[in-house]
Each structure stands twice: as C-alpha cells, then as structure tokens.
Amino acid sequence: MNAASDVGNHAQRQARWHYGEVAFWLIVLACGFLFPTRYLIMTDILRLALFAMSLDLILGYAGIVSLGHAAFFGVGAYAAGLLALHGIINEPVLALLAAGLAAMVLGFATSFLVIRGVDLTRLMVTLGIALLLEALAERFSNITGGTDGLQGIEMQPIFGQIPFDMFGKAGFFYSLAVLFLLFLLARRVVHSPFGLSLRAIKNNPLRAAAIGIPVNRRLIAIYTLAAFYAGIAGALFTQTTAIASLDVFAFERSADLMLVLVIGGTGYLYGGLIGAVVFRMLQELFSTITPQYWQFWIGLVLVVIVLVGRQRLHRWVLYVPNLIIKQVAGRKAVVAVPESDV
C-alpha cells in the first residue's frame, strides 16, 4: 500500500460506520416495537434528541455558545402549526420542510449578529433573539393564540396515506425517520472537509484564517444549518402534539437543551441522542420526588457535572462500554469519544 492510499484510508477512518453505531440505531428501532404503550414519551425523546443534535452542530463542532436556541425551535413549531391550522400546506412532510426553512431563514439573518463579537455578546444576542420572538408571539396573539397557544390543529395523514393515530405510533416512526435522515446528513457534513474546518475554527480561529479558511462564511453556514434542524424539531413538536404555545421560546428550553448536550457530550453527534434519553429519565425521576421543584435538581445536576468536569465524567461513563468492546473485539475500540472543549 502506498502512502497516499494509506492516508486516504486513515482520513476516512472516522467517517466509517462502526458496529456500535449500527447497534445503537437497531436498538432505537426495536424500542418502537418493544414498548407500544410508551410512544408519546419516546417521541418526545426523539424530538429532544434532534433539537440537541442541532445545538451540537454549532456548539460541539463550531464552538458557538447559544442561550437562545429555542428561537428556532419556536419558529419551526409555530410555522408548522400555522401551516396546518390554516390549511396552507396539508401534507406533513412538506410542512415540516417549510417550517425548517422558515427557521433557517431566521438563522441565516441572525447569524451575522452571532458570529461577531465574543462569547458574551453571543450569549446575549442569542438569548435576546429568543426573548424577542417570545414577546412578538405574545404581542401578535391574534395570529399565535397568545398564552393559550395555537389550538385545534388537525394533522393530515403523512404523504396522504398514514394518519396520525391517538397512541402516537405513527408519530413515533415518523419522528424516528426524520431524526435518522437528518442524522445521516449531519454525519456526512461533519466528516467532510467543511466539518473538519469547523473543528479547526473551534480549536483556533486565528490559525483557521491563516490556512485560508473563510471563518465567518463557515460559521454562518453551520449556524443556518443548525437553525434548520432546530426548526424541524420544533415542527415535529407541533405535528406530533397538535399544540404550539409560547413556551416553545422559553429560556428554560434552551437551558435544558444545554444540559442534554452536556450529559451526552458534544462533538460526536450521539451526545444529543444519548443525553436526551438520560435527561428525560432524570426529569421523570425528579418530578416523582418533588413534582413542583424538579428544576432544583436539574440545576444541581448541571453544577455537579461542571464541578466534576465533563471530560472526566464521560471517561467514567464510557469506561464500561469500552472495556466490553476491548474484550469482545480484541482491539482498542472506542465507543464514542466526546471532544474536549477548548
């Protein structure tokens, strides 16, 4: 083997499918058949996972901290709700795309504010945009239904064939299909030269420009793409629950999202998916202990995770799976290594 093909092989190493990944998706699919009574919560987890994946694209890969990612979720949610309510686009998949595009447009427009300035400016701008949209939705209550939200949304069958059923079975598989397709796209993107250049920017923006990477253009592109993903997640929310209310924009939603990603780890795409499962289980657990004050425990989890150190935590969590793989596969295998944050 000559050096060039060797290099090509190694360069593609990360992009190849691992057995663990295949197993992961098979398990997710199996859940759809194993727990027919839990479709609603499982759909909820899928949505959250998609939303978290969106944040991972900008936070884990490009290093953009956002406190207002709910803005795009909310725009997607209301767009899907309004499209369905007024019968503008009846077919759910088309409506989903339209809602995603609406969020994408907002993402593109606001990206110019976000890429400028330092972390703190980014925090404020992202948070400010979400709050601004929440205030707008409240102000134009004749369109958005104000605090009551959009009501009476009726979803048409998917592709005109598959109706949404009351147990949420169709909703679950629909969400799973959307999540998987968008995951494939994201996976492709992060393993491309474009995705690699994002990691370079996150690592060292100054040097990224010094090897010829147009830093701002790349950041705008990924921010816009992430807004599309978040919009789709929001639209799925409306389509599968048939409601859209002001809290889609809430700060708590953006903050919870951070926690999801922190639990799962950033920069390897599966963090959002794993984090979503763990986060929902924690939430269930806390709300059975103290129904009203579960936010206290969520806060405590955040504090503890940061104090222990995210890296260390993930090493502990992944210790057992890696050990098993080492035993079974007999090689130095890594399930998934979340990227360190510089």
Next chain:
Amino acid sequence: MTIALETLNLEKTFGGLRVTRDLSLKIEQGARHALIGPNGAGKTTVINQLTGVLKPNSGRILLEGQDITDLPVHKRVLRGLSRTFQINQLYPDLTPLETIGLAVSERLGHGGDWWRRMGTRNDVNDEIADLLTRFHLLDVMNEQTVTLPYGKQRLLEIAVAIAAKPRVLLLDEPAAGVPESERHDILAVVGALPRDVTVLLIEHDMDLVFSFADRISVLVSGALLTEGPPDQVARDPQVKAVYLGEEAVNV
C-alpha cells in the same frame, strides 16, 4: 529582479505608541530574507500587518505588485502568502493528518465541500502523504496534536504553512523553544525549502540567521535601522551597538 513582497511607508500605532515607523521593505523573489531586531523592536507587529491580522494605520502592502493591504487574512493565504507562528498555533484536538488535509483542501478549493468525505480525493491524499513524509510526520499522523512532542509540533506548524503552497513564506522564529536534539530536523526542513518560495525569516537565533539568510534587515523600535547582505550587516557598528546594548541589559 522582481519584488515578491513589499511594504510602502507602513505605520502602526497602539494608543500613542508608534510600533511601526515608516517602514519600507522590499523582498526579492526567491530571497532568503531575514528580519532581525532586539526584543520589542516590533517584528511580530510587522508580521501581523503583512498577514492581515492587524491593519496598518497608513502605508501599503504589495504582494507581487498587487495591493493586498485591505484583504482579510484568508484571502491573502489564497494569494500565496503564508506564515508560521512563533508559538505553536495548531489545533490541539486535530491530528496532523487532519490538520494538513484541511490546509490542502482549502488551497485546492475543496474546503467548503460538505458532502464528500475527507480522504476521498486522490489529489488531496497525494499531497498530504507527500507533506507528512517530507516533514517526518507519517508515524504520528493519527495522534492528537496536543500529545505530540514539541519538535513534531513545530514541524507540523511549518508543514501547514507549506501546505498552502505559498510563494512567500513568513517564518516566525521556527526553531524557538525546540530542544537541541530535535533542532536538526527543523533546520534541515527550512534549508530544503524550494528556491522558488520567497522566505522572510524572523529570528532571534543569530547562528540560524547567518547560515540561512542572503539578505538581512534590522528593525529597531519599529523603524528600519539598516539592510544589506549578512557580512555587511555583521560589520555594521550600529547593529553591534544595538545587540551589545541588549545583551548588556539581559545580563
């Protein structure tokens, strides 16, 4: 002789401090030009203006006759002006393979490619392999940069700059902080740079400067003190005074 890189009356002030004073440099094509000067002479500020990190208050910068004063950093790189950094400016999480791959992809215009996987273009792979071999990095190509020995990191630093196929290369203290045992590799690599690449070397180490450069400019307090071939600069009493003065302070 054509001029590869030229500055015309460059001025830069920080607050009230003039850190670059009316600096006009001409660097000939294919030259091995060194820019030297005592600590605080403003060498790095000059580099930062040449590469576009800092904007001069006045004056122009010409690359092969074209005015590049107002171009952003990445556009200058694409025009053939590349640099290394004094302190390693690498991507700690990325491997040498990824780092060089990125630089090569950007130069060939594939950097924005979001659909094709890394490693599926043969032209890119060939170049990566060539650079990894030339810079003795083939054996560590899959290690995270942050875990590499310092000497290897310096080599990678230069390799990344070369990957941009510069016509003008700015080397900012390439051997600084490298242990003696690994120094040889770096000097060999710098010495073996192709002659059609114009090199501007910013260096403290006089041995390296005098063994490498065919022309030397001396910068003091942001202004050009003198310029000429090495033997002439070495004899210049003004230069001696500046360096002796500095040593006296350092001791």
Next chain:
Amino acid sequence: MTAILTNLFDGVAYGMLLFVLACGLAVTLGLMNFVNLAHGAFAMAGGYVCMVLVNRMGWPFFAALPLAFVSAAAIGIALERTLYRHLYTRSHLDQVLFTIGLTFMSVAAVDYIQGSSRVFINLPAALQGQFDVFGIGIGRYRLMIIVICGLLTIGLQMVLAKTRFGSRLRAAVDDPRAASGLGINVPQVFAFTFAFSCGLAGLGGALSAEILGLDPYFPLKFMIYFLIVVTVGGSSSITGPFLASLLLGIGDVAGKYYVPKMGPFVIYTMMIVILIWRPNGLFGRALSPSR
C-alpha cells in the same frame, strides 16, 4: 413636556437601579473574565432578606438595606471560596453551565421557601407617593433611588480611582500575572471584589422590589438586562456600564410609555442596532475571546 421630563426622571431612576444591579457583573467579567449568569440570584437573595427583615421582623427599611448588602456579600464570598474559584480557568461554556445551574437551584429554592408569588416590601410613608416640581411628577421612592445609587456610583468611582485597593484592582484587571509578581494577592482581590459585587447586587435587589417586582423568577427575568448592560457598556471601566444602564432605563421606560404595544421591542431593537454598529459594545474594549 412635563410628561417627557417625568418619563426621563423615571427612566434615570430605573437606569441607576439597573447599574447597581449589574455593575458587579461587569466587574467580575472584566476582572476575572468570568461569566456569572447567576448574578441575579444574589440580587434576589438581598431582596428577600430585606423583605423578611422589614415585613416579618419589623425592621425599618433603611436599616434592612445594609443587611441586604451584607447577606448577599456573605453568600457571595461563601460560594466564591467553595465553588466559583475552581472555575476561573475553565471555558466560558463551563462557567455558563455552572451558573445557569446555580440560577435554577436558587429559583426553585426560593419558590420552595417563600412561594412563587410576587412579594412587596412595606415602605415607610415618607417614601410613598410623589410630589410635583414645576409640574413634573417626582416619585419619592424613585428620588431616593437616584440619590442612593448616585452616591454609590460616585463612591465606586472614587474607590477605583483614588484608593490603594482601586489601583491594585486595576492592576489585577490589566494583567493578573504581572500584578501577582508585584506582590498583589490576586486571589484575595478577586474574592473581595466578588463579594462586593454580590453585595451591590443584593442591595439592588432590595431596592428594586418596588419597581421591578420581586419573585423567585427574578434571576431569569432580568438576566438579559444585566447582559445588555455589560455587553453594551463594556467591562473595562464602570463608566461604560453606567451609561449603558441609563440608556437602557430611559429607553425601556420611554418605550413602554410612548409605544406601549411595542414595549419590550424597543430595548431589544436598541441592543441589536448597537451591536451591529459596535460589536464590542459602545464603550468596550475587545474582551479576550473564549478560552
């Protein structure tokens, strides 16, 4: 005309209040490069301490105010010594996550102890109502705020510019490493400054109960206001945040009065315009980018 002046007066009072609430954040950010999103929680703590002292224990309002400062500062220094100081060198993301966690905990804890409804502090009769000066309505309480906050601002400026501590602080801000080389105990300066910032927030929280409203969600509701003050004003001096606070206060009051339907949009629009124009804030120097 008089309505304009009354609004201006209210806006100035509001802005001064915001300054006392937020200037501590500017200092911790400028000094320690620490993003403390839990800043509002210290303000809330001061507010609730004042409320309990006045309403439940019958303390006079003016005696309770210093206690609001002291208690918030005490909580601040306790947390600084035990938790915060471990995070100074961490990434901004870690700091954000940590302080959001603290904020959530404080919200739920206060909700648990005091209930979720808005609380009021019983004010002495002397501070209630308003009087007219040439037809301009001057609220007594707001006048008091302007006086107290104005004195505090002048005092702060004097401390920073004139005292030994002020010069140590400025040295530590400019270059912590060099400052410790000069024999300045930087961690001590940090701890003291952090406590003082929290104390100011606590005092601001007590003063703001009447105007901004005090409930367990205070830290979340006003987080954006604090961030605006700091990003628009910059964190290299206290003049920047001070002017930004005034601008924000006057803009918000005027916006709610003249275009009530567009109330909240006025300040957001202002903020966006300012940041397009000056990404590093009106008066700011560039902060160091993320570590």
